[in-house]
Amino acid sequence: MSILGNRVKRIEDPDLLLGRGTFLDDLDDPMLQGALRIVFVRSYFAHGELLEVDTAEAETMPGVVAVFTADDIDLNLPRPGGAGSPKAMARPWLPSDRVRFVGEPVAMIVAETTSQGVDAAEMVMVDVDPLPAVVGIDAGFADDTLLFPETGTNRNSLMDDGWGDGGQAPDDDEFWQGCDVVVRERIENQRIAGVSLEGRASAAAFVDGRLYQWISSQNVHGARAEITAAHGLDKESVRVTAPDVGGGFGPKINPSPEDVLVGWAARRLARPAIWVETRSENLTAQSQGRGHSHQIAIGGTRDGRILAYELDIRADSGAYPRLGSFLPHFTRIMASGVYDIARVRSRAESVVTNSVPTEAYRGAGRPEATATIERAVDLFAAECGLDPVEVRRRNLLAPFDEPHRTPAGATYDCGDYALSLDLALEAADYEALRDEQAALRASGSRTALGIGVSTYVEITGAGVTDEYAKVEIKADSGVAGGVRAMVLTGSSPHGQGLHTALAMIVSDRLGIPIDAVTVRHGDTDLVPRGMGTMGSRSLQMGGSAVAMASDRVLEAARALAADELEAAVGDVLLDGGAGVFHVAGTPARSVSWARVGELAEQSGSALSVGDSFDTEGLTFPNGCHVAVVEVDLDTGLVGLRRLVAADDAGRILNPMLAEGQRHGGIAQGVAQALFEAVRFDVDGNPLTATLADYGVPSAADVPGWDLVDVATPTPMNPLGAKGIGESGTIGATPAVQSAVIDAVSHLGIRHIDMPLTPETVWNALQGATNGDE
Numbered sequence: 001m002s003i004l005g006n007r008v009k010r011i012e013d014p015d016l017l018l019g020r021g022t023f024l025d026d027l028d029d030p031m032l033q034g035a036l037r038i039v040f041v042r043s044y045f046a047h048g049e050l051l052e053v054d055t056a057e058a059e060t061m062p063g064v065v066a067v068f069t070a071d072d073i074d075l076n077l078p079r080p081g082g083a084g085s086p087k088a089m090a091r092p093w094l095p096s097d098r099v100r101f102v103g104e105p106v107a108m109i110v111a112e113t114t115s116q117g118v119d120a121a122e123m124v125m126v127d128v129d130p131l132p133a134v135v136g137i138d139a140g141f142a143d144d145t146l147l148f149p150e151t152g153t154n155r156n157s158l159m160d161d162g163w164g165d166g167g168q169a170p171d172d173d174e175f176w177q178g179c180d181v182v183v184r185e186r187i188e189n190q191r192i193a194g195v196s197l198e199g200r201a202s203a204a205a206f207v208d209g210r211l212y213q214w215i216s217s218q219n220v221h222g223a224r225a226e227i228t229a230a231h232g233l234d235k236e237s238v239r240v241t242a243p244d245v246g247g248g249f250g251p252k253i254n255p256s257p258e259d260v261l262v263g264w265a266a267r268r269l270a271r272p273a274i275w276v277e278t279r280s281e282n283l284t285a286q287s288q289g290r291g292h293s294h295q296i297a298i299g300g301t302r303d304g305r306i307l308a309y310e311l312d313i314r315a316d317s318g319a320y321p322r323l324g325s326f327l328p329h330f331t332r333i334m335a336s337g338v339y340d341i342a343r344v345r346s347r348a349e350s351v352v353t354n355s356v357p358t359e360a361y362r363g364a365g366r367p368e369a370t371a372t373i374e375r376a377v378d379l380f381a382a383e384c385g386l387d388p389v390e391v392r393r394r395n396l397l398a399p400f401d402e403p404h405r406t407p408a409g410a411t412y413d414c415g416d417y418a419l420s421l422d423l424a425l426e427a428a429d430y431e432a433l434r435d436e437q438a439a440l441r442a443s444g445s446r447t448a449l450g451i452g453v454s455t456y457v458e459i460t461g462a463g464v465t466d467e468y469a470k471v472e473i474k475a476d477s478g479v480a481g482g483v484r485a486m487v488l489t490g491s492s493p494h495g496q497g498l499h500t501a502l503a504m505i506v507s508d509r510l511g512i513p514i515d516a517v518t519v520r521h522g523d524t525d526l527v528p529r530g531m532g533t534m535g536s537r538s539l540q541m542g543g544s545a546v547a548m549a550s551d552r553v554l555e556a557a558r559a560l561a562a563d564e565l566e567a568a569v570g571d572v573l574l575d576g577g578a579g580v581f582h583v584a585g586t587p588a589r590s591v592s593w594a595r596v597g598e599l600a601e602q603s604g605s606a607l608s609v610g611d612s613f614d615t616e617g618l619t620f621p622n623g624c625h626v627a628v629v630e631v632d633l634d635t636g637l638v639g640l641r642r643l644v645a646a647d648d649a650g651r652i653l654n655p656m657l658a659e660g661q662r663h664g665g666i667a668q669g670v671a672q673a674l675f676e677a678v679r680f681d682v683d684g685n686p687l688t689a690t691l692a693d694y695g696v697p698s699a700a701d702v703p704g705w706d707l708v709d710v711a712t713p714t715p716m717n718p719l720g721a722k723g724i725g726e727s728g729t730i731g732a733t734p735a736v737q738s739a740v741i742d743a744v745s746h747l748g749i750r751h752i753d754m755p756l757t758p759e760t761v762w763n764a765l766q767g768a769t770n771g772d773e
Contacts, residue, residue: 036273054124058124070094077090085350188753289359310346333409461535473512475597484518498519547613565583650720736756
């Protein structure tokens, strides 16, 4: 029986639970002995001309080895962001003429200890002539104050496919033909922070002309590429390693300027150096996610058939456009969601503002698309006077098992969206919930019940489809079966359970016990190439590469076994359960894996294969979430009573791992709906610089989730697996938002933007058109 599909406990957990993990601040590599500590001096102004950075007094402080400013840095300039952003908007390693967000590093202290560095940082005098802060998307687009005057605008990228002159949506009769109802609304997807358990951290040493760098990273090969470009070195001169990583969620895909400067300082001073950020630095200076404002229009017939959908995206890139300026591309191609809408058009434009740059955050462009189309469908249903579930049923794409091209430009692999909807509604007992809601309203209760439904589809693995893996078998008398398998992967585990998943694939393919499989990753010297972990890609692409390499190793092993058995290779089979090779039809005479390993060593044959997998098409996980909330009509307090999630991620290799991903994703999705938002005052000062102000929920703030299993295996990879890492985040957010709005809809409230804090809901209740009814 195959190990795949079983609830196998995570093999990486004992070390982590018993404190044997090695995170960046735990490193004791000999090359880091006597490492200097780095502290960054950061701007207290959101926007202003940088007149002087006076380091004279700091340089005399005890323990200070060096203080560096922009004039000292001789790295190559970084590349500007994606989607055609102007070169003038490229972020400097340290600013020389202007600061553009609170928390931007302006000087680097290198000291013997962190406390000495902190003391010295207090002595650096930063003279800034303040300029008006550009706070929020609307202010950015107004162009009243320019972050980069030489560009003449704050706008940095445009994707419109001929939308219309001047960015105005063409109000043509043909697009809206047949629409009895057209609903328009502005929908905000607020800026949020990653808040990984471990913040950013880097260590570096320059030894014998080679730069060694350790980074808390989701993608060591990508980090090496940026570091080598900055230093002007060839890739053989740089080794990047990721130790255990305490969470990523997107902000750790690319190295930050601080990461690159740590390596520069180690090289410049010929001494190792370490930087570990504080939580306040993490909340104010690490890249953040979302930050979209969407203007939508949705039209159709009064009986609930949607005919046309229009999406105008305005995105906040922060002070310097990077990945955040490109991510609206994913929002656009996922605009129509799970719905069969004949006419879809979209436009996206990004703008710089005086805030930390935006990059990927769990889902990266796809959650924004889902949150908006789901709110649009609810608004359309309300205008038509129809149940939102019924409107969804009437517009879902029919089940399909061959690629389906949408009007938004995506090609979905396979799906049965109605099945997920039906299963989730059945598990939630939707009709009974509606009856309970009606009874509460009739009784005049000051507690309102709300039910929110979100049907979603997302894209996984987009843009980074290729992945590398190597599987090597060696004799080892110390383990059961007498052989050990070593797996090298270009993917990057940082909490998902990928070690276990990859070991299960090897065990399934080769019949080697899972505890005799070792997984190595995150080292550019050990693994020749890789794309890391992002976009829910690791199992479907990294796992497929491991499966292919395992199959090729098996062929080599069968050839050795065939010689020993004096049989044709084509007649030799592997009995995975017993861990032996035998001739078909004669299982009594066999060769063990241990013997095959010995034969390989004796003959000099390598039971070692490296392979790459590159998919011909992407996968599109999908599902339905149903949220049930209670809202106190006197205070606006929201209580999440229940959340039912039916998530289709194709074939599930380990239900325990999948459930862990779903649990974590749902918690983050709920958090965006109810708690989390990065906020600034009118001068661009962050108001959420600590966890006392930024609303990360605890276990007490969320209920347990009701998980419903759905599986339509994809044909796009040999495992039949789709990504699962972001589905929970994408489905949960609009379900909870819709549930809260549904709870107060009888008061005339049609829309409330996230996060739905008590204050936000209470303010909406005060403006309700139906008063206290």
